[in-house]
Amino acid sequence: MILVTGGAGNVGSEVVKKLLQKGQNVRCLLRETSSRELLRDLDVEIAVGDLRDRDSVFAACRGVEAVVSVAYISLAQHLLEAITHFNIPRVVFLGSTGIYTKLPSTSARTKRDLEAVITSGDTHYTILRATMIYGNRRDRNIFRLLRFLKKSPVAPVFARGRALIQPVHIGDVVSALVTVLETPATIGKTYDIGGATVLSYRDLLKIAARALGRKVFCLPLPLGPAKIAVAVLGKLVPRFNIRTEQAARLVEDKNVDITPARRDFGYDPLTFEEGVTRQVALCREKGLL
Numbered sequence: 067m068i069l070v071t072g073g074a075g076n077v078g079s080e081v082v083k084k085l086l087q088k089g090q091n092v093r094c095l096l097r098e099t100s101s102r103e104l105l106r107d108l109d110v111e112i113a114v115g116d117l118r119d120r121d122s123v124f125a126a127c128r129g130v131e132a133v134v135s136v137a138y139i140s141l142a143q144h145l146l147e148a149i150t151h152f153n154i155p156r157v158v159f160l161g162s163t164g165i166y167t168k169l170p171s172t173s174a175r176t177k178r179d180l181e182a183v184i185t186s187g188d189t190h191y192t193i194l195r196a197t198m199i200y201g202n203r204r205d206r207n208i209f210r211l212l213r214f215l216k217k218s219p220v221a222p223v224f225a226r227g228r229a230l231i232q233p234v235h236i237g238d239v240v241s242a243l244v245t246v247l248e249t250p251a252t253i254g255k256t257y258d259i260g261g262a263t264v265l266s267y268r269d270l271l272k273i274a275a276r277a278l279g280r281k282v283f284c285l286p287l288p289l290g291p292a293k294i295a296v297a298v299l300g301k302l303v304p305r306f307n308i309r310t311e312q313a314a315r316l317v318e319d320k321n322v323d324i325t326p327a328r329r330d331f332g333y334d335p336l337t338f339e340e341g342v343t344r345q346v347a348l349c350r351e352k353g354l355l
Contacts, residue, residue, distance in 0.1 A: 227268030
């Protein structure tokens with residue numbers, strides 16, 4: 067039995083499907099209020115609970131042989147305790163390359179602290195730090211950008227759009243999580259996983275527009291006013307999900323070295339052009355673009 071946390075989400079549900087295809091028995095720890103839509107018709111066992119609740123986490127971990135933690139790594143404290151208590155022999159965590167930011171960030175600091183706890187313990191862990199994940203209608207980055215580019219021939223860029231970025235396709239993230247689970251050579255190691263190509267944000271816009279069969283004009287804007295606008299909108303607009311730290315990171319390079327992942331477990335990701343072309347085709351098939 068393999069426990070998957072975050073199994074109701076975009077990446078987690080795809081991990082569940084991949085494990086089931088490999089003949090694994092899967093249990094998902096889900097909150098009572100979590101949507102089951104992405105797990106519909108899948109042969110999975112549901113453990114109702116919350117990563118913040120120690121008792122429910124311990125109950126979910128009883129009898130499992132491995133854990134794939136796709137939920138926020140910053141919520142993994144009780145999970146780590148349960149893994150140690152039950153002596154679970156294998157655990158894979160999905161983290162974020164956002165921890166590399168040089169900007170003040172509470173979320174990045176929390177993730178770094180939890181990673182330090184994981185790596186200093188006795189668990190047979192592997193941590194995969196993913197860059198920006200994209201690839202279907204549920205990603206909160208490139209899909210939104212594609213919908214914007216379909217309507218607008220002009221896109222704003224900050225610092226002339228020169229900041230480097232390395233988006234990773236959801237299929238590559240899912241394959242990596244399942245592969246390292248089965249690869250003993252990755253135990254006790256941490257890997258950065260991004261796409262095959264490093265590109266500027268300006269080039270990303272052009273490639274995304276080309277996948278739609280369109281052209282885009284990049285409009286340079288100063289970052290300062292954008293940060294102020296984001297802060298104001300965050301207070302005035304309900305469900306406005308962009309934070310000022312995210313706006314500031316638009317001018318920060320976010321590329322990583324995927325060489326260790328290629329070497330140790332054969333990681334071979336898509337280029338952004340390949341990935342976004344697949345995403346456009348998928349979303350058009352669903353009538354979303």
